[in-house]
Each structure stands twice: as C-alpha cells, then as structure tokens.
Amino acid sequence: MLNIAQRIFGSTNTRLVKSLYKIVNQINAIEHEFQILSDESLKNKTIEFKEQLNNGKTLDDILVPAFAVVREASKRILNMRHFDVQLIGGIVLHKGMISEMKTGEGKTLVATLAAYLNALEGKGVHVVTVNDYLAKRDADWMGELYNSLGITVGCILSDTNDLDRKKAYNCDIVYSTNNNLGFDYLRDNMKFSRNEMVQRGFNYAIVDEVDLILIDEARTPLIISGQVDQDIKMYNKIDKLIYELSEEDYELEEKHRNIFLTECGITKIENLLIQHKLISSNTSLYDIDNMIIMHYITQALRAHKIFSLDKDYIIKDGNIIIIDEFTGRMMDGRRYSDGLHQAIEAKEKLNVNNENQTLASITFQNYFRMYKKLSGMTGTAETESEELLGIYNLQVVQIPTNTPVQRIDLNDDIYCTEEEKFDAIIKFISECHKKLQPVLVGTISIEKSEILSKLLTKNKLKHSVLNARYHEQEAYIIAQAGIPGTITIATNMAGRGTDIQLGGNLKMLAKTTLANILDKEIISIKYKQLVEKVNKDKEIAIQAGGLCVIGTERHESRRIDNQLRGRSGRQGDPGLSKFFLSLEDDLLRIFGSDKIKGMLKKLGMKKGEAIQHTWISRAIEKAQHKVELRNYDIRKSLLKFDNVINEQRKVVFDQRNRILDNDSYNISLIYRDINSDIVNNIIHDKYYNLDDETYKLISSEITRIYSITLDYNTISELESKNKLIEHINN
Known part of the structure; x- marks a missing residue:
C-alpha cells in the first residue's frame, strides 16, 4: 500500500524537495536585479537586511533576497554561481535540517547561504568542521565572500590563544572543529571571571560531516582532566x-x-x-x-x-x-x-x-543540543536518519545532484587470505596505471597503508602515501591525486572533505609551482601553461575512466565505505570503485566469518580465486549492520548516563554563571557556608571531645574532600568544630 502511495505522490523527501523549488524559482526570478548592482551597493544590502530584521521582519521573510545576494557575491568573488540544488541545500540548512549531498556537489558553498542569512541577526553562527585543516581552508576561502558583504569571519584552531578565540567568537561567523567548540565550553565553565570566557552563546550551528560528528564521534565524551x-x-x-x-x-x-x-x-x-x-x-x-x-x-x-x-x-x-x-x-x-x-x-x-582525573566532561549529543537551531551537511546520513531524528530532532533531506552520478561501483572481490587479496589489488592497480587512470587506494590503518606501499615499491609502481605520519603533505598529495597515472594510498584521511579533481587541483598546483617566482609576467605565462596542462590532463583522466577508488577492507560503518567511494565521480565526472576483501579482514573475521566461510565453501572457492556473489555482499552488509547496531547501543547508553550528569551540569554551571554575573554575591561567604555544612556532616557530635581513631577518620575524610593534608593531631588540637571550620577557611 505504501509503495503504491509513493509511486503516485512521491516519497516524503521528493515532495519536500519539490516544494522548495518554489522558493528557488523566486530567487532565480530576482537574480538580474542584483547583477546590475555595484559591489558597494551589493554590500549595503547587508545593512538593509539588518534594518528589516530590526523592524520586525523574520529571517524567512528576507531569505529570497539574501540568498540572491550571496549567489551574486559568490559569482564576483569566487567565480562560482550556486546551482539550484545548492540553493535547496541552503534552504534545508536554514530550516534546521540535514542536507545530504553527494561528493563534489559543493557543500562548502552551500553553507554560505544559511550562514550569511542567520548571521544577519548578530547572534553568531558556528560552522563546524572535522579538523583544523578544513576549518582554516573554509574560513580563508569563504571568508572572501563574507567580507565582501560586510560580514565578519573568525577561525578557531587547536593552537589559537584565548584572546584570539574571544575575538573569533565575537565575529558574525566562526569556523572551528567540534572538539575546539566543546572544549571551549568546558573551559569557560572553569574560568573565574566572565571576562576570561571566550564563547558568547549557542545560536545556530551548521555541522559539516554531520554523521561523523553527531554519530561516530558521539561514542567518546569530551573530557578535561588534571593529573593525580x-x-x-x-x-x-x-x-x-x-x-x-x-x-x-x-x-x-x-x-x-x-x-x-x-x-x-x-x-x-x-x-x-x-x-x-x-x-x-x-x-x-x-x-x-x-x-x-x-x-x-x-x-x-x-x-x-x-x-x-x-x-x-x-x-x-x-x-x-x-x-x-x-x-x-x-x-x-x-x-x-x-x-x-x-x-x-x-x-x-x-x-x-x-594518570588523569576528570575535571569536566560533556558528550557531543548534549553539547550540540544546546544550540537554539542546529543543521548539518554530509554525503552519507540516510542510514542513520532514525538516530539523527530521535536524538537531535534533525530530519535528513536528500538533495538531488546537479548532474547525474557517472561512477560505476563494481562488485566486491573476496579472497581467502590477505596475501591473495593484496596480490589482486597490486594487479588491478597496475592495469589502471598502464592506461593512465588515476588511482586512490583506501586502507583502514597506517599499518596497512605501509604494507601496501612496500608491495607497490616492490612492483616498481611509483605512488604517494597519505596517513597520519605524513599529514603535513596532505594538501599537496590530494592536489595531485587526480593527475593521470597517479597512485595514492590513503587512510580514512582522504575519505571526508577531500575534493580530488581530475587533472589536478589548479589552485593548489599553482600555489606550489609558482610560489618562488617574483616576476609577474613570468607568473602569468607559467599560470597559462599550467591551466592548459591541467585541462589536458583532465581529458586524459576522463578518457581513462576517471578516478578509480579501491577499498582494501570494509569499515565497521557502511557510511565510511560510501565516503571513500564518493571521492570518485564528482559533478558528473566518470569514475570507478571496487572493494577487495579477505576472510582475514577484521570485519569478516570478527563479525561474519563462519557464515561467510560456509557460503564460500558451497560456492567452491579455491586458493587464489576471487568470489563475487550477492549472498556474500548481503552477508557483509549484515555484519556491518550488526556493528552499527552495537555502536548505536553504546551511544544510547552513554547518552542515558550523561543525561543525568547533564542536568547536574546545567544547574552547577548556571549557578556559577549567576555568581560571576552578580557583584553582590560574596563568594568568600558562600565558601564559608559550604565548609561549615561539610564539617557538620562529618562530625555529628555536639562536642568535639573524640578518640584518636575518630580523629584519624575525620582527617582522612577532609583530605579526600579538600585535597589538603590535615593530620589528626592538628585536628584534635583545634578543640572545637568552629575552630576546625576556621582552619579550613584560612
């Protein structure tokens, strides 16, 4: 019955996207009005929008002209015009939902629409990325666009000092990582004055790679600790x-x-x-x-x-x-x-x-639920839509691609041993290399990436390795990964936020090639030559079949595998993806080995042979689903416990902030009252005359609570509870 209804009326997602096209048509209808404006007039639109908001209009009321302004500014500053599907993505973000967009569809540019619109309120917008590299890249890149419209942009990295952090948080839009934001919140609530705090509230956040941050990393709480x-x-x-x-x-x-x-x-x-x-x-x-x-x-x-x-x-x-x-x-x-x-x-x-002891902690679930409005972007969220809706009240909306995906996803090849699997991978890479097809090989660990590197070297196949050891070379390696005949081995570092362009990344290649040339005329000539070379290389790579992505093992999460596949076939480019597996892989060995081994036996698998079968593919998906369910249970349990602590955390932090905000509070008096209560709870007797053993117990308890050494002789000599309280106060 449901299938019949969907065929007639379309799915919920289809109907929602269709309704948003009405807003897109309104934006397109007024595009010409902004094309004729001078740069200064376009910038002044920001002032007009702010005045309209002050006069009672809402963000929804000014969405159409605001998006049109961002699109026009992007054309002028970045030489990029938002596609209609990108406008839909921006509307979805503004509405507090998740935009699921395929790789290469321009999520970074999409975020500018919702970020600009919501920044007009002056309450701050946080654009959250997965690492410092992407935070800095996007802040620098998109910052040109925002600045042209009079919007201030900040960036917070791991090594940013407190003064610069505060300045960044006071900007209209700030780019940072989930870890930096979470730790700043915890640190702020350990500060001794309001002036030392850096954050200014939780208005609106756009979370890039939202499934990674709100799902995968939600298993690990953020902890600030001190040594013991x-x-x-x-x-x-x-x-x-x-x-x-x-x-x-x-x-x-x-x-x-x-x-x-x-x-x-x-x-x-x-x-x-x-x-x-x-x-x-x-x-x-x-x-x-x-x-x-x-x-x-x-x-x-x-x-x-x-x-x-x-x-x-x-x-x-x-x-x-x-x-x-x-x-x-x-x-x-x-x-x-x-x-x-x-x-x-x-x-x-x-x-x-x-060893460390926990001084403050919070889960990502409870941190991000503090935002008045939350939205996100990713290429892979649909499989976790139930959890995202249940915990964060975030609906996943699948955004259509601007051009159809041309990538071919081949069936998995499964081998008995890891050695046989690696032999097959080397052979496959060699075949791609001969026809000048660029190859990206994904591994699940540094160890496996280095094993594969040694095998490629042994077979005289030149390649680059991208893992945590060589992270400084990341931008350079990725810039070249789409050049014909290039072989790149990478861990999950190349899985997210990585845009591999066929023919090479012109901007990055120009930066490295022309860095030491001072003569402007020579730079101009060299740049033209580089443009010609990149365009020529792109044609060669396309003729060879586009980027070939090879997975050497299935990850616990299907989304991580899909992220790797998604590096290929960006914006309508051709591409190829294939996974090579073995029964010795962790996922198959731990979660599905016996069942799969039985299937392979029935299929008559021999040493050195690969098996391709839908049974096997389904069994692998079931194994991954098992792990995903287990991880979901872990996250639910973590949240359940943190919810209890969260209520206490909110009360304590709220009281703390009230004290910091109110000059009439005398912290010294509060401290004395607390000390009096603690001592009276420890010593119930009205009189202080106690035996040595009791004094020792009192000494032990006070040392535990206050982390100060107070021996029992000192306590016994104080004669009264009041004198003991005074001693602690001092």
Missing part, C-alpha cells in the same frame, strides 16, 4: 609480567574490545605478583587491598592485546598520539583514560606520565 598522584612505576612493573602470560591465561572478546583473565591466568598472575613482591603471599588478587593491582593488570592486558601501534595510535616525539578511527587523523592532546594511556606508554617503553 599515583604510583606510576607500577605500570612498568606490571607490564613486564604480561609477557609471561600465554593465550590460555586470558579470554579476548574482539567484538566488544574486552579482555578477562581465565582461572588459569588468575593463578599464574597471582604467583608472579608474589614472586616479584608486588603483593604479599598470604593475600589474593581480589582482596580489597589489591584491587588497584587488578586495575593495572586489566589495562596492561588491553594495551598489549587490544590496542595496536600504527592502527590505534602512533609514537611521535616520544609520545603516544591517538589516531581517530573514523578520520585517520592524529588527535593531539587527547589521552586514553583510566590508566590505559599509561599502560600503552609502559608497553612501548616510553616515559610513563601521571
């Missing part, structure tokens, strides 16, 4: 014992990334601990006094058996740097919690730093 005193030498002592354990001593759950000691392992580790005098011979590992030892052992096991170098982290300048599993980028400044980071440092024979 702990016996860090114990990490190295325990680490040495892990090498004594064999596979029968622990049980590894790869699906849930958990590890447990078996009965055999508990006995062995207890004996080792006694032998090395880390616990006494008359105690058990699970005695209350030894629970901290059990914590060290668990984290050491996780460090050795679950977390891997060049997959989960790299070593840089003697430090452990976490690699983001979704973007393949380094997460500078991030540390694993609960002693795991220290256990990894001990495993890698590095200097072990002090």
Whole structure:
C-alpha cells in the first residue's frame, strides 16, 4: 500500500524537495536585479537586511533576497554561481535540517547561504568542521565572500590563544572543529571571571560531516582532566609480567574490545605478583587491598592485546598520539583514560606520565543540543536518519545532484587470505596505471597503508602515501591525486572533505609551482601553461575512466565505505570503485566469518580465486549492520548516563554563571557556608571531645574532600568544630 502511495505522490523527501523549488524559482526570478548592482551597493544590502530584521521582519521573510545576494557575491568573488540544488541545500540548512549531498556537489558553498542569512541577526553562527585543516581552508576561502558583504569571519584552531578565540567568537561567523567548540565550553565553565570566557552563546550551528560528528564521534565524551598522584612505576612493573602470560591465561572478546583473565591466568598472575613482591603471599588478587593491582593488570592486558601501534595510535616525539578511527587523523592532546594511556606508554617503553582525573566532561549529543537551531551537511546520513531524528530532532533531506552520478561501483572481490587479496589489488592497480587512470587506494590503518606501499615499491609502481605520519603533505598529495597515472594510498584521511579533481587541483598546483617566482609576467605565462596542462590532463583522466577508488577492507560503518567511494565521480565526472576483501579482514573475521566461510565453501572457492556473489555482499552488509547496531547501543547508553550528569551540569554551571554575573554575591561567604555544612556532616557530635581513631577518620575524610593534608593531631588540637571550620577557611 505504501509503495503504491509513493509511486503516485512521491516519497516524503521528493515532495519536500519539490516544494522548495518554489522558493528557488523566486530567487532565480530576482537574480538580474542584483547583477546590475555595484559591489558597494551589493554590500549595503547587508545593512538593509539588518534594518528589516530590526523592524520586525523574520529571517524567512528576507531569505529570497539574501540568498540572491550571496549567489551574486559568490559569482564576483569566487567565480562560482550556486546551482539550484545548492540553493535547496541552503534552504534545508536554514530550516534546521540535514542536507545530504553527494561528493563534489559543493557543500562548502552551500553553507554560505544559511550562514550569511542567520548571521544577519548578530547572534553568531558556528560552522563546524572535522579538523583544523578544513576549518582554516573554509574560513580563508569563504571568508572572501563574507567580507565582501560586510560580514565578519573568525577561525578557531587547536593552537589559537584565548584572546584570539574571544575575538573569533565575537565575529558574525566562526569556523572551528567540534572538539575546539566543546572544549571551549568546558573551559569557560572553569574560568573565574566572565571576562576570561571566550564563547558568547549557542545560536545556530551548521555541522559539516554531520554523521561523523553527531554519530561516530558521539561514542567518546569530551573530557578535561588534571593529573593525580599515583604510583606510576607500577605500570612498568606490571607490564613486564604480561609477557609471561600465554593465550590460555586470558579470554579476548574482539567484538566488544574486552579482555578477562581465565582461572588459569588468575593463578599464574597471582604467583608472579608474589614472586616479584608486588603483593604479599598470604593475600589474593581480589582482596580489597589489591584491587588497584587488578586495575593495572586489566589495562596492561588491553594495551598489549587490544590496542595496536600504527592502527590505534602512533609514537611521535616520544609520545603516544591517538589516531581517530573514523578520520585517520592524529588527535593531539587527547589521552586514553583510566590508566590505559599509561599502560600503552609502559608497553612501548616510553616515559610513563601521571594518570588523569576528570575535571569536566560533556558528550557531543548534549553539547550540540544546546544550540537554539542546529543543521548539518554530509554525503552519507540516510542510514542513520532514525538516530539523527530521535536524538537531535534533525530530519535528513536528500538533495538531488546537479548532474547525474557517472561512477560505476563494481562488485566486491573476496579472497581467502590477505596475501591473495593484496596480490589482486597490486594487479588491478597496475592495469589502471598502464592506461593512465588515476588511482586512490583506501586502507583502514597506517599499518596497512605501509604494507601496501612496500608491495607497490616492490612492483616498481611509483605512488604517494597519505596517513597520519605524513599529514603535513596532505594538501599537496590530494592536489595531485587526480593527475593521470597517479597512485595514492590513503587512510580514512582522504575519505571526508577531500575534493580530488581530475587533472589536478589548479589552485593548489599553482600555489606550489609558482610560489618562488617574483616576476609577474613570468607568473602569468607559467599560470597559462599550467591551466592548459591541467585541462589536458583532465581529458586524459576522463578518457581513462576517471578516478578509480579501491577499498582494501570494509569499515565497521557502511557510511565510511560510501565516503571513500564518493571521492570518485564528482559533478558528473566518470569514475570507478571496487572493494577487495579477505576472510582475514577484521570485519569478516570478527563479525561474519563462519557464515561467510560456509557460503564460500558451497560456492567452491579455491586458493587464489576471487568470489563475487550477492549472498556474500548481503552477508557483509549484515555484519556491518550488526556493528552499527552495537555502536548505536553504546551511544544510547552513554547518552542515558550523561543525561543525568547533564542536568547536574546545567544547574552547577548556571549557578556559577549567576555568581560571576552578580557583584553582590560574596563568594568568600558562600565558601564559608559550604565548609561549615561539610564539617557538620562529618562530625555529628555536639562536642568535639573524640578518640584518636575518630580523629584519624575525620582527617582522612577532609583530605579526600579538600585535597589538603590535615593530620589528626592538628585536628584534635583545634578543640572545637568552629575552630576546625576556621582552619579550613584560612
């Protein structure tokens, strides 16, 4: 019945897009009115719009002329005119929805429409990107457009100081990352005066790669931590014992990334601990006094058996740097919690730093739900539309492409072993290279990208490698990735926000080629030659079949795979994508191996042969769906717990801000009242005359609460509760 209705009336998405074309037609109808305006007159339109808003008009009332102004300014400044489908994308963003747009459809340009319109209110617009590189690129690039219309633009990067952060937040539009915004919020609520705070509220946010930020990264809360005193030498002592354990001593759950000691392992580790005098011979590992030892052992096991170098982290300048599993980028400044980071440092024979304690935290779910209006853009959101609607109240709208997608997506090839798979990949790359087809090879880790690099070198195939180790060369490598015959190996770094242009990126190539030339005449000649070369190379790449994207493994999320495919076939260009898999791949080995092995046996799979079958493709999709459901459950649980903390967080932060805003509040008096309540809760007796054992308990409790050393002799000498309170106050 539903299918019949959809055929007659169209899907909800189709009907919505169709209704938005009416607004697009209105924008197109007045385009000529703005073409005849001078640059100054066009800029003055911003002042007119602000006056109209002050006189009672709404943003919806001025949407049509405002979008027309942005389109005209974009033509003049960026030499880019918004397509009709981009206008639809902009309207969707303004309405607080998600624009799902294919790769190369110009999401960066689409954001300018909604950002400009909402910036007219003067309350601030945050454009959120996934990394500093994209934040700076987009702020510089689109900043020219905004500035031409009298709109101020700021950019906040990881290394931006507090003074510059405050200036940026006071701009009409600010570009930054989700991490920077979230951490600024937490840091602001730890400041001691309003003047030190940098943010100015949560009006409107446009989140680029919205599925990555609001779905994938929502599993990890943002945490600001401080160091705690702990016996860090114990990490190295325990680490040495892990090498004594064999596979029968622990049980590894790869699906849930958990590890447990078996009965055999508990006995062995207890004996080792006694032998090395880390616990006494008359105690058990699970005695209350030894629970901290059990914590060290668990984290050491996780460090050795679950977390891997060049997959989960790299070593840089003697430090452990976490690699983001979704973007393949380094997460500078991030540390694993609960002693795991220290256990990894001990495993890698590095200097072990002090453990941290949480001072402030928030999940991305609760951070972004503070915005009055929220919207987003991505190429892959439809599979997570239910979660986006349920948690963030964000409807996903699929925007039509400006030109039909010409990319051909070939079926997956599945091999028995990883070695056979890599042999087939090298052969396929070689065939593409011979006909000068540019190739992008996606890997899931640094380790795999370097294995493939060695194999290509062995086969005398020249190539570039883009991973977290070589991130400084990212712009240069991507600029050349569309040149005929180029082979690029990349981790997930090349999956999002990456625009690979056939023939090469003219702007970036010009920047690197002409950087050291001073003579303007020579620059002009060289630039013309470069334009001719890029156009010629583009034709060669098109004739060769466009960009060929090769996936070497399926990711846990279908969206990450689709992001990789989406690098090819941009704006109607031809392209090709294909995945090569093996039964030794993590996804198939952990989540679907037995079932798939049974299918392959029925299909008569032999060594060295590839299998292509819809059964297999469906089984892989089911395996991915399993993982996605598991991750959804993790996010739901995290949000459930954070919602409780969030209510407390809001109350505490609100009270804190009221105190900072009100000069009549005497913080010293409040502090004294709190101290009085705490001491009265600890000491219930009316009189202060207590025994030594009770004084020791009081001393221990006060040390725990205040993190100050107050020995029991000092407490007993104070004679009264009031004197104890006064001592704490001072």
